[in-house]
Amino acid sequence: MSVLREKILTTATNLFQTQGINSTGVDNIVAVAGTTKMTLYKYFRTKEALILEVLQTSQQAFENWLNDKLNSNSKKPADKIQQLFDYIEEWVNSPEFIGVGFIKASAEFPNEENPIHQLSSKQSREFRQLIGKLANEANIKDTDGLALQLSLLFEGAVQAEQMKRGSGAIKYAKKAAKILIDGAIRN
Amino acid sequence: MLEKSSQKPHARLLKLFDILEDWLDAPNMVAPIINVQINTVNTSQTNTHLLQDFLALEAAKAGAAMPEILANQLYFMAVAAAQEKLHANNHKSLSLAKTAASALIAAQTKKEFHIKKSFAYAIAASFFAVIIGAGALFMFNTETNPKRVALSQPVIQTAAPMGVSALNTSPESANPEQTAALVAQLELMRHGNCQLIEAIQLPDSQKAIYINMVVNGHVSTDPHEQIIALDLIKRTRCNYTPMLMANSKG
Numbered sequence: 001m002s003v004l005r006e007k008i009l010t011t012a013t014n015l016f017q018t019q020g021i022n023s024t025g026v027d028n029i030v031a032v033a034g035t036t037k038m039t040l041y042k043y044f045r046t047k048e049a050l051i052l053e054v055l056q057t058s059q060q061a062f063e064n065w066l067n068d069k070l071n072s073n074s075k076k077p078a079d080k081i082q083q084l085f086d087y088i089e090e091w092v093n094s095p096e097f098i099g100v101g102f103i104k105a106s107a108e109f110p111n112e113e114n115p116i117h118q119l120s121s122k123q124s125r126e127f128r129q130l131i132g133k134l135a136n137e138a139n140i141k142d143t144d145g146l147a148l149q150l151s152l153l154f155e156g157a158v159q160a161e162q163m164k165r166g167s168g169a170i171k172y173a174k175k176a177a178k179i180l181i182d183g184a185i186r187n
Numbered sequence: 188m189l190e191k192s193s194q195k196p197h198a199r200l201l202k203l204f205d206i207l208e209d210w211l212d213a214p215n216m217v218a219p220i221i222n223v224q225i226n227t228v229n230t231s232q233t234n235t236h237l238l239q240d241f242l243a244l245e246a247a248k249a250g251a252a253m254p255e256i257l258a259n260q261l262y263f264m265a266v267a268a269a270q271e272k273l274h275a276n277n278h279k280s281l282s283l284a285k286t287a288a289s290a291l292i293a294a295q296t297k298k299e300f301h302i303k304k305s306f307a308y309a310i311a312a313s314f315f316a317v318i319i320g321a322g323a324l325f326m327f328n329t330e331t332n333p334k335r336v337a338l339s340q341p342v343i344q345t346a347a348p349m350g351v352s353a354l355n356t357s358p359e360s361a362n363p364e365q366t367a368a369l370v371a372q373l374e375l376m377r378h379g380n381c382q383l384i385e386a387i388q389l390p391d392s393q394k395a396i397y398i399n400m401v402v403n404g405h406v407s408t409d410p411h412e413q414i415i416a417l418d419l420i421k422r423t424r425c426n427y428t429p430m431l432m433a434n435s436k437g
Contacts, residue, residue, distance in 0.1 A: 112274070148280060149287035152267055156260035156291075169256045175294035180287060 005043040008033050013054050017098040017162075021051060021108045021116075051116050055101045059123045062100070063130070065091065070134075077137035081181055084134060085174040088154060092161055092170045099162045102127075103155055127151060140184045149180050196248035197292055200261060203242070204285035207269050211281075238262060251295040261288050365413050366406065372420045373404050381425040393419065 011033040015024040026047055030040050044050035069087045074080040091097060102120035109117040132147035140146055157173035242258035251257045268284030271277045386397055393415055399405050400416040401423065407413065 145279065145283050148268075148271070148277070148283050149290075152264045152284055152287050153260075153291065155267060156263040159263045160256050160259045163259065164256070167256050168253060169260055172252070172257070172291060172294045173260070175297075176287065176290035179290040179293060 002043070004033075004035060004039060008035060008040055008043060008050070009053060009057060012050055013058055013101075014098060016051070016054060016101070017104060021105060048116065051105070052119055055105055055116070055119055055123065058101045059126075062091070063127075066130075077134075078139070078185070081131070081134040081138045081140070082178075084131065084150070085154075085170075085177045089170050089174050092158065097161075100155075100158045103158055104162065107159075124151070124155070127154075135184070138185065140181075141187055142184065146180060146184045150177055153177050153180075196245040197289075197296070200242060200245050200249065200292060201285055201289055203261065203265050204268070204281050204288060207265055208272075208281040211269060211272055235262070246292075246295070249292060249296050251292070253295065257291065257295050260291060264288055264291075365410065365417070366408070369400075369406055369413050369417055369420075372417070373401070373406070376401075376420070376423070376425055379425040381423050383419065383423040385422070386419075389419075 008029065012024070012029050015029060015032065019028075026037060026040060029050075030037050033040075040050070044053060066084075066087055069090075070080045070083070074083050102123035105116050105120040106124065109120070111117055112121075128147045128151040131150050132143045135143040135146045153173040153176055157169040160167050160169035239255075239258050239262050242261055243254045246254035246257040246261075264284050264287065265281075268280040271280035383397070383401075386394065389397060396407075396412050396415050397419050400407060400412065401419055407416075
């Protein structure tokens with residue numbers, strides 16, 4: 001990837017999360033990235049294409065980070081789901097955390113026909129599938145049910161954290177997740 | 188509708204999920220109308236704020252550590268679950284979300300207190316010293332003046348306030364002056380015959396505070412409980428005339 005393309009992508013990611021996707025204009029992105037509109041459109045055909053790329057890149061980075069954590073620190077399958085929220089809390093509390101792209105995007109683009117909404121819904125489903133996979137490995141019966149519950153807790157806490165940094169919402173979501181996971185393991 | 192759904196704030200918060208479920212299951216609700224209305228819930232700032240304010244108020248009543256944050260999370264979870272039911276045809280989404288919400292409310296309303304080790308040792312040492320002191324005083328009293336105990340039997344026997352009860356520790360600490368005033372009142376009452384006949388008719392929550400704090404002398408650190416206890420003490424009638432003097436009047 002060219003350095004300039006990467007710079008535009010990083011700048012757009014930060015601005016989308018901190019100022020909002022719709023509120024961030026292309027002019028703003030190029031000004032902060034220190035480039036021109038022409039260069040931006042050379043790499044990203046439209047603003048929509050840039051948004052889609054930002055969503056894909058940031059979600060991929062988060063999932064890679066989470067999978068590395070889960071695979072390197074959790075040996076038993078049952079431990080992975082128990083530790084999932086520990087890692088999420090670590091990530092949310094890290095200084096680099098600026099939010100979750102698909103949560104912000106789905107709120108800003110509620111129209112189901114919009115490709116941005118469609119991608120954010122897909123990413124939400126994929127994240128839930130990841131939780132479902134962990135629940136399955138831990139021999140939990142209702143994997144879909146638990147995956148939905150944990151993803152709602154995760155998304156609700158991140159939404160709160162995006163509104164107020166350092167809100168502590170993730171701490172309570174983690175506690176609630178533990179209650180639900182313990183209950184699901186017992187059943 | 189939510190406001191009248193239950194008497195307990197915890198239940199009222201969860202009722203949101205039931206109401207959404209019933210609303211989406213209503214036979215006359217056709218898909219396009221639901222979509223419009225769900226979008227209204229999503230986009231109408233006024234409605235969103237009204238509902239979130241209500242949820243925050245109920246969350247505060249339920250004793251949530253961070254009512255506004257909890258309200259925001261519950262609102263998000265309810266809307267997301269409703270959309271899941273509509274768009275993914277997941278009929279269990281709202282009941283699953285309700286269970287998750289219940290766990291979240293439990294996590295936020297569970298009282299937690301962290302006492303430093305050194306502080307815990309200090310409390311244990313003070314408690315031990317109070318026990319020894321009380322034991323020694325009791326021995327001294329019964330040996331030197333055994334009749335005095337029998338003569339000063341009050342209608343309400345307020346036990347000595349054995350320090351501030353650690354079991355009742357609440358995250359919101361009490362005002363020291365208020366605690367001192369309460370302890371002083373209870374000490375004074377120990378020297379008289381006190382009664383509050385209306386105690387039988389008190390609501391259960393107040394009755395528990397009355398028995399625990401006024402009668403048994405266990406002072407809670409919860410400022411709200413202390414205020415209730417002080418109010419109950421005000422309403423309690425006490426006679427501080429020494430028993431022998433009172434008898435000699437007749």
